[in-house]
Amino acid sequence: MASIQLKVAKRDAKNTKVSDVRRQGFIPGVYYINGTESVPITSNFKDLKSIVFTSLTNVVDLEIDGEENRKCILKEVKFDPITDEILHFDLMGLTPGNKIVVNIPITLIGQSVGVRNGGILNHVLRKVKVRCLPKDLVETIEVDISKLKIGKLIKLDEIDLGDLEVVVKGNAVIAGVSRPRVATAGTTIEMDDDEDEDSIGEEGAATEGGEGEAGE
Structure with missing residues (x-):
């Protein structure tokens, strides 16, 4: 199946509030893979919308701060109940041989x-x-x-x-x-x-x- 490219940046979750991230025009998210620590990330709406607003299941080629691409899927998205804006997104990493x-x-x-x-x-x-x-x-x-x-x-x-x-x-x-x-x-x-x-x-x-x- 085809994959979608997504470039994101790491987010300083300890020193930066998610509300501040949103005020700067970015969307907070997290990348995780079973058995490893999660990585806080940010993306913009333009790049993120192609994997959120689709009826298909897509594999995402994720690039974090220019690092080697990681295969993942969009696992969860949270929307504002009033404005329908994207509040947060979760990307789950894929490991060959491990079922999801x-x-x-x-x-x-x-x-x-x-x-x-x-x-x-x-x-x-x-x-x-x-x-x-x-x-x-x-x-x-x-x-x-x-x-x-x-x-x-x-x-x-x-x-x-x-x-x-x-x-x-x-x-x-x-x-x-x-x-x-x-x-x-x-x-x-x-x-x-x-x-x-x-x-x-x-x-x-x-x-x-x-x-x-x-x-x-």
């Missing part, structure tokens, strides 16, 4: 036959927490929905994830196509589908012979 836990986004590809026939697509599960080696990281998990019919579901355990190990087990629903509804004379009528076995509720909840919910 990370959320990978799910991307639906193709146009389902159900949608072409008038159904409504419900994308329920948008990311999944997995455990894997750094070399097996992917930007996104692509799920082909081209054969998805009205009233049918695609579930997580039906997808080949390769070397990605799902952390939270369960038969979560990724996506489904619900029946269209036609309003006539003030009455809403569901379009029938003779192959219906599973269905998606209006709010994206999965139902199998009854009502149930599927979340991320």
Whole structure:
């Protein structure tokens, strides 16, 4: 997978307050790797936004004060609850051979036959927490929905994830196509589908012979 370059500077955490760092126009952060001491760092918004405001999982080539690049991923970002400004960021270093836990986004590809026939697509599960080696990281998990019919579901355990190990087990629903509804004379009528076995509720909840919910 492709990586993103990021240059940062070391931060004197003992003698400089994070509020002072922000007033100077920089964003405080920390780089850490399991088993070693963390390194306080700073970045600017222009350089940081490409790894924060993305739906993909990216490997970051981190350069600290001109030192040799270190492979890492963005582990956590804190935002101001009022202004949505970035307050702090955490970068976790990657070590070959050591597995990590990370959320990978799910991307639906193709146009389902159900949608072409008038159904409504419900994308329920948008990311999944997995455990894997750094070399097996992917930007996104692509799920082909081209054969998805009205009233049918695609579930997580039906997808080949390769070397990605799902952390939270369960038969979560990724996506489904619900029946269209036609309003006539003030009455809403569901379009029938003779192959219906599973269905998606209006709010994206999965139902199998009854009502149930599927979340991320």
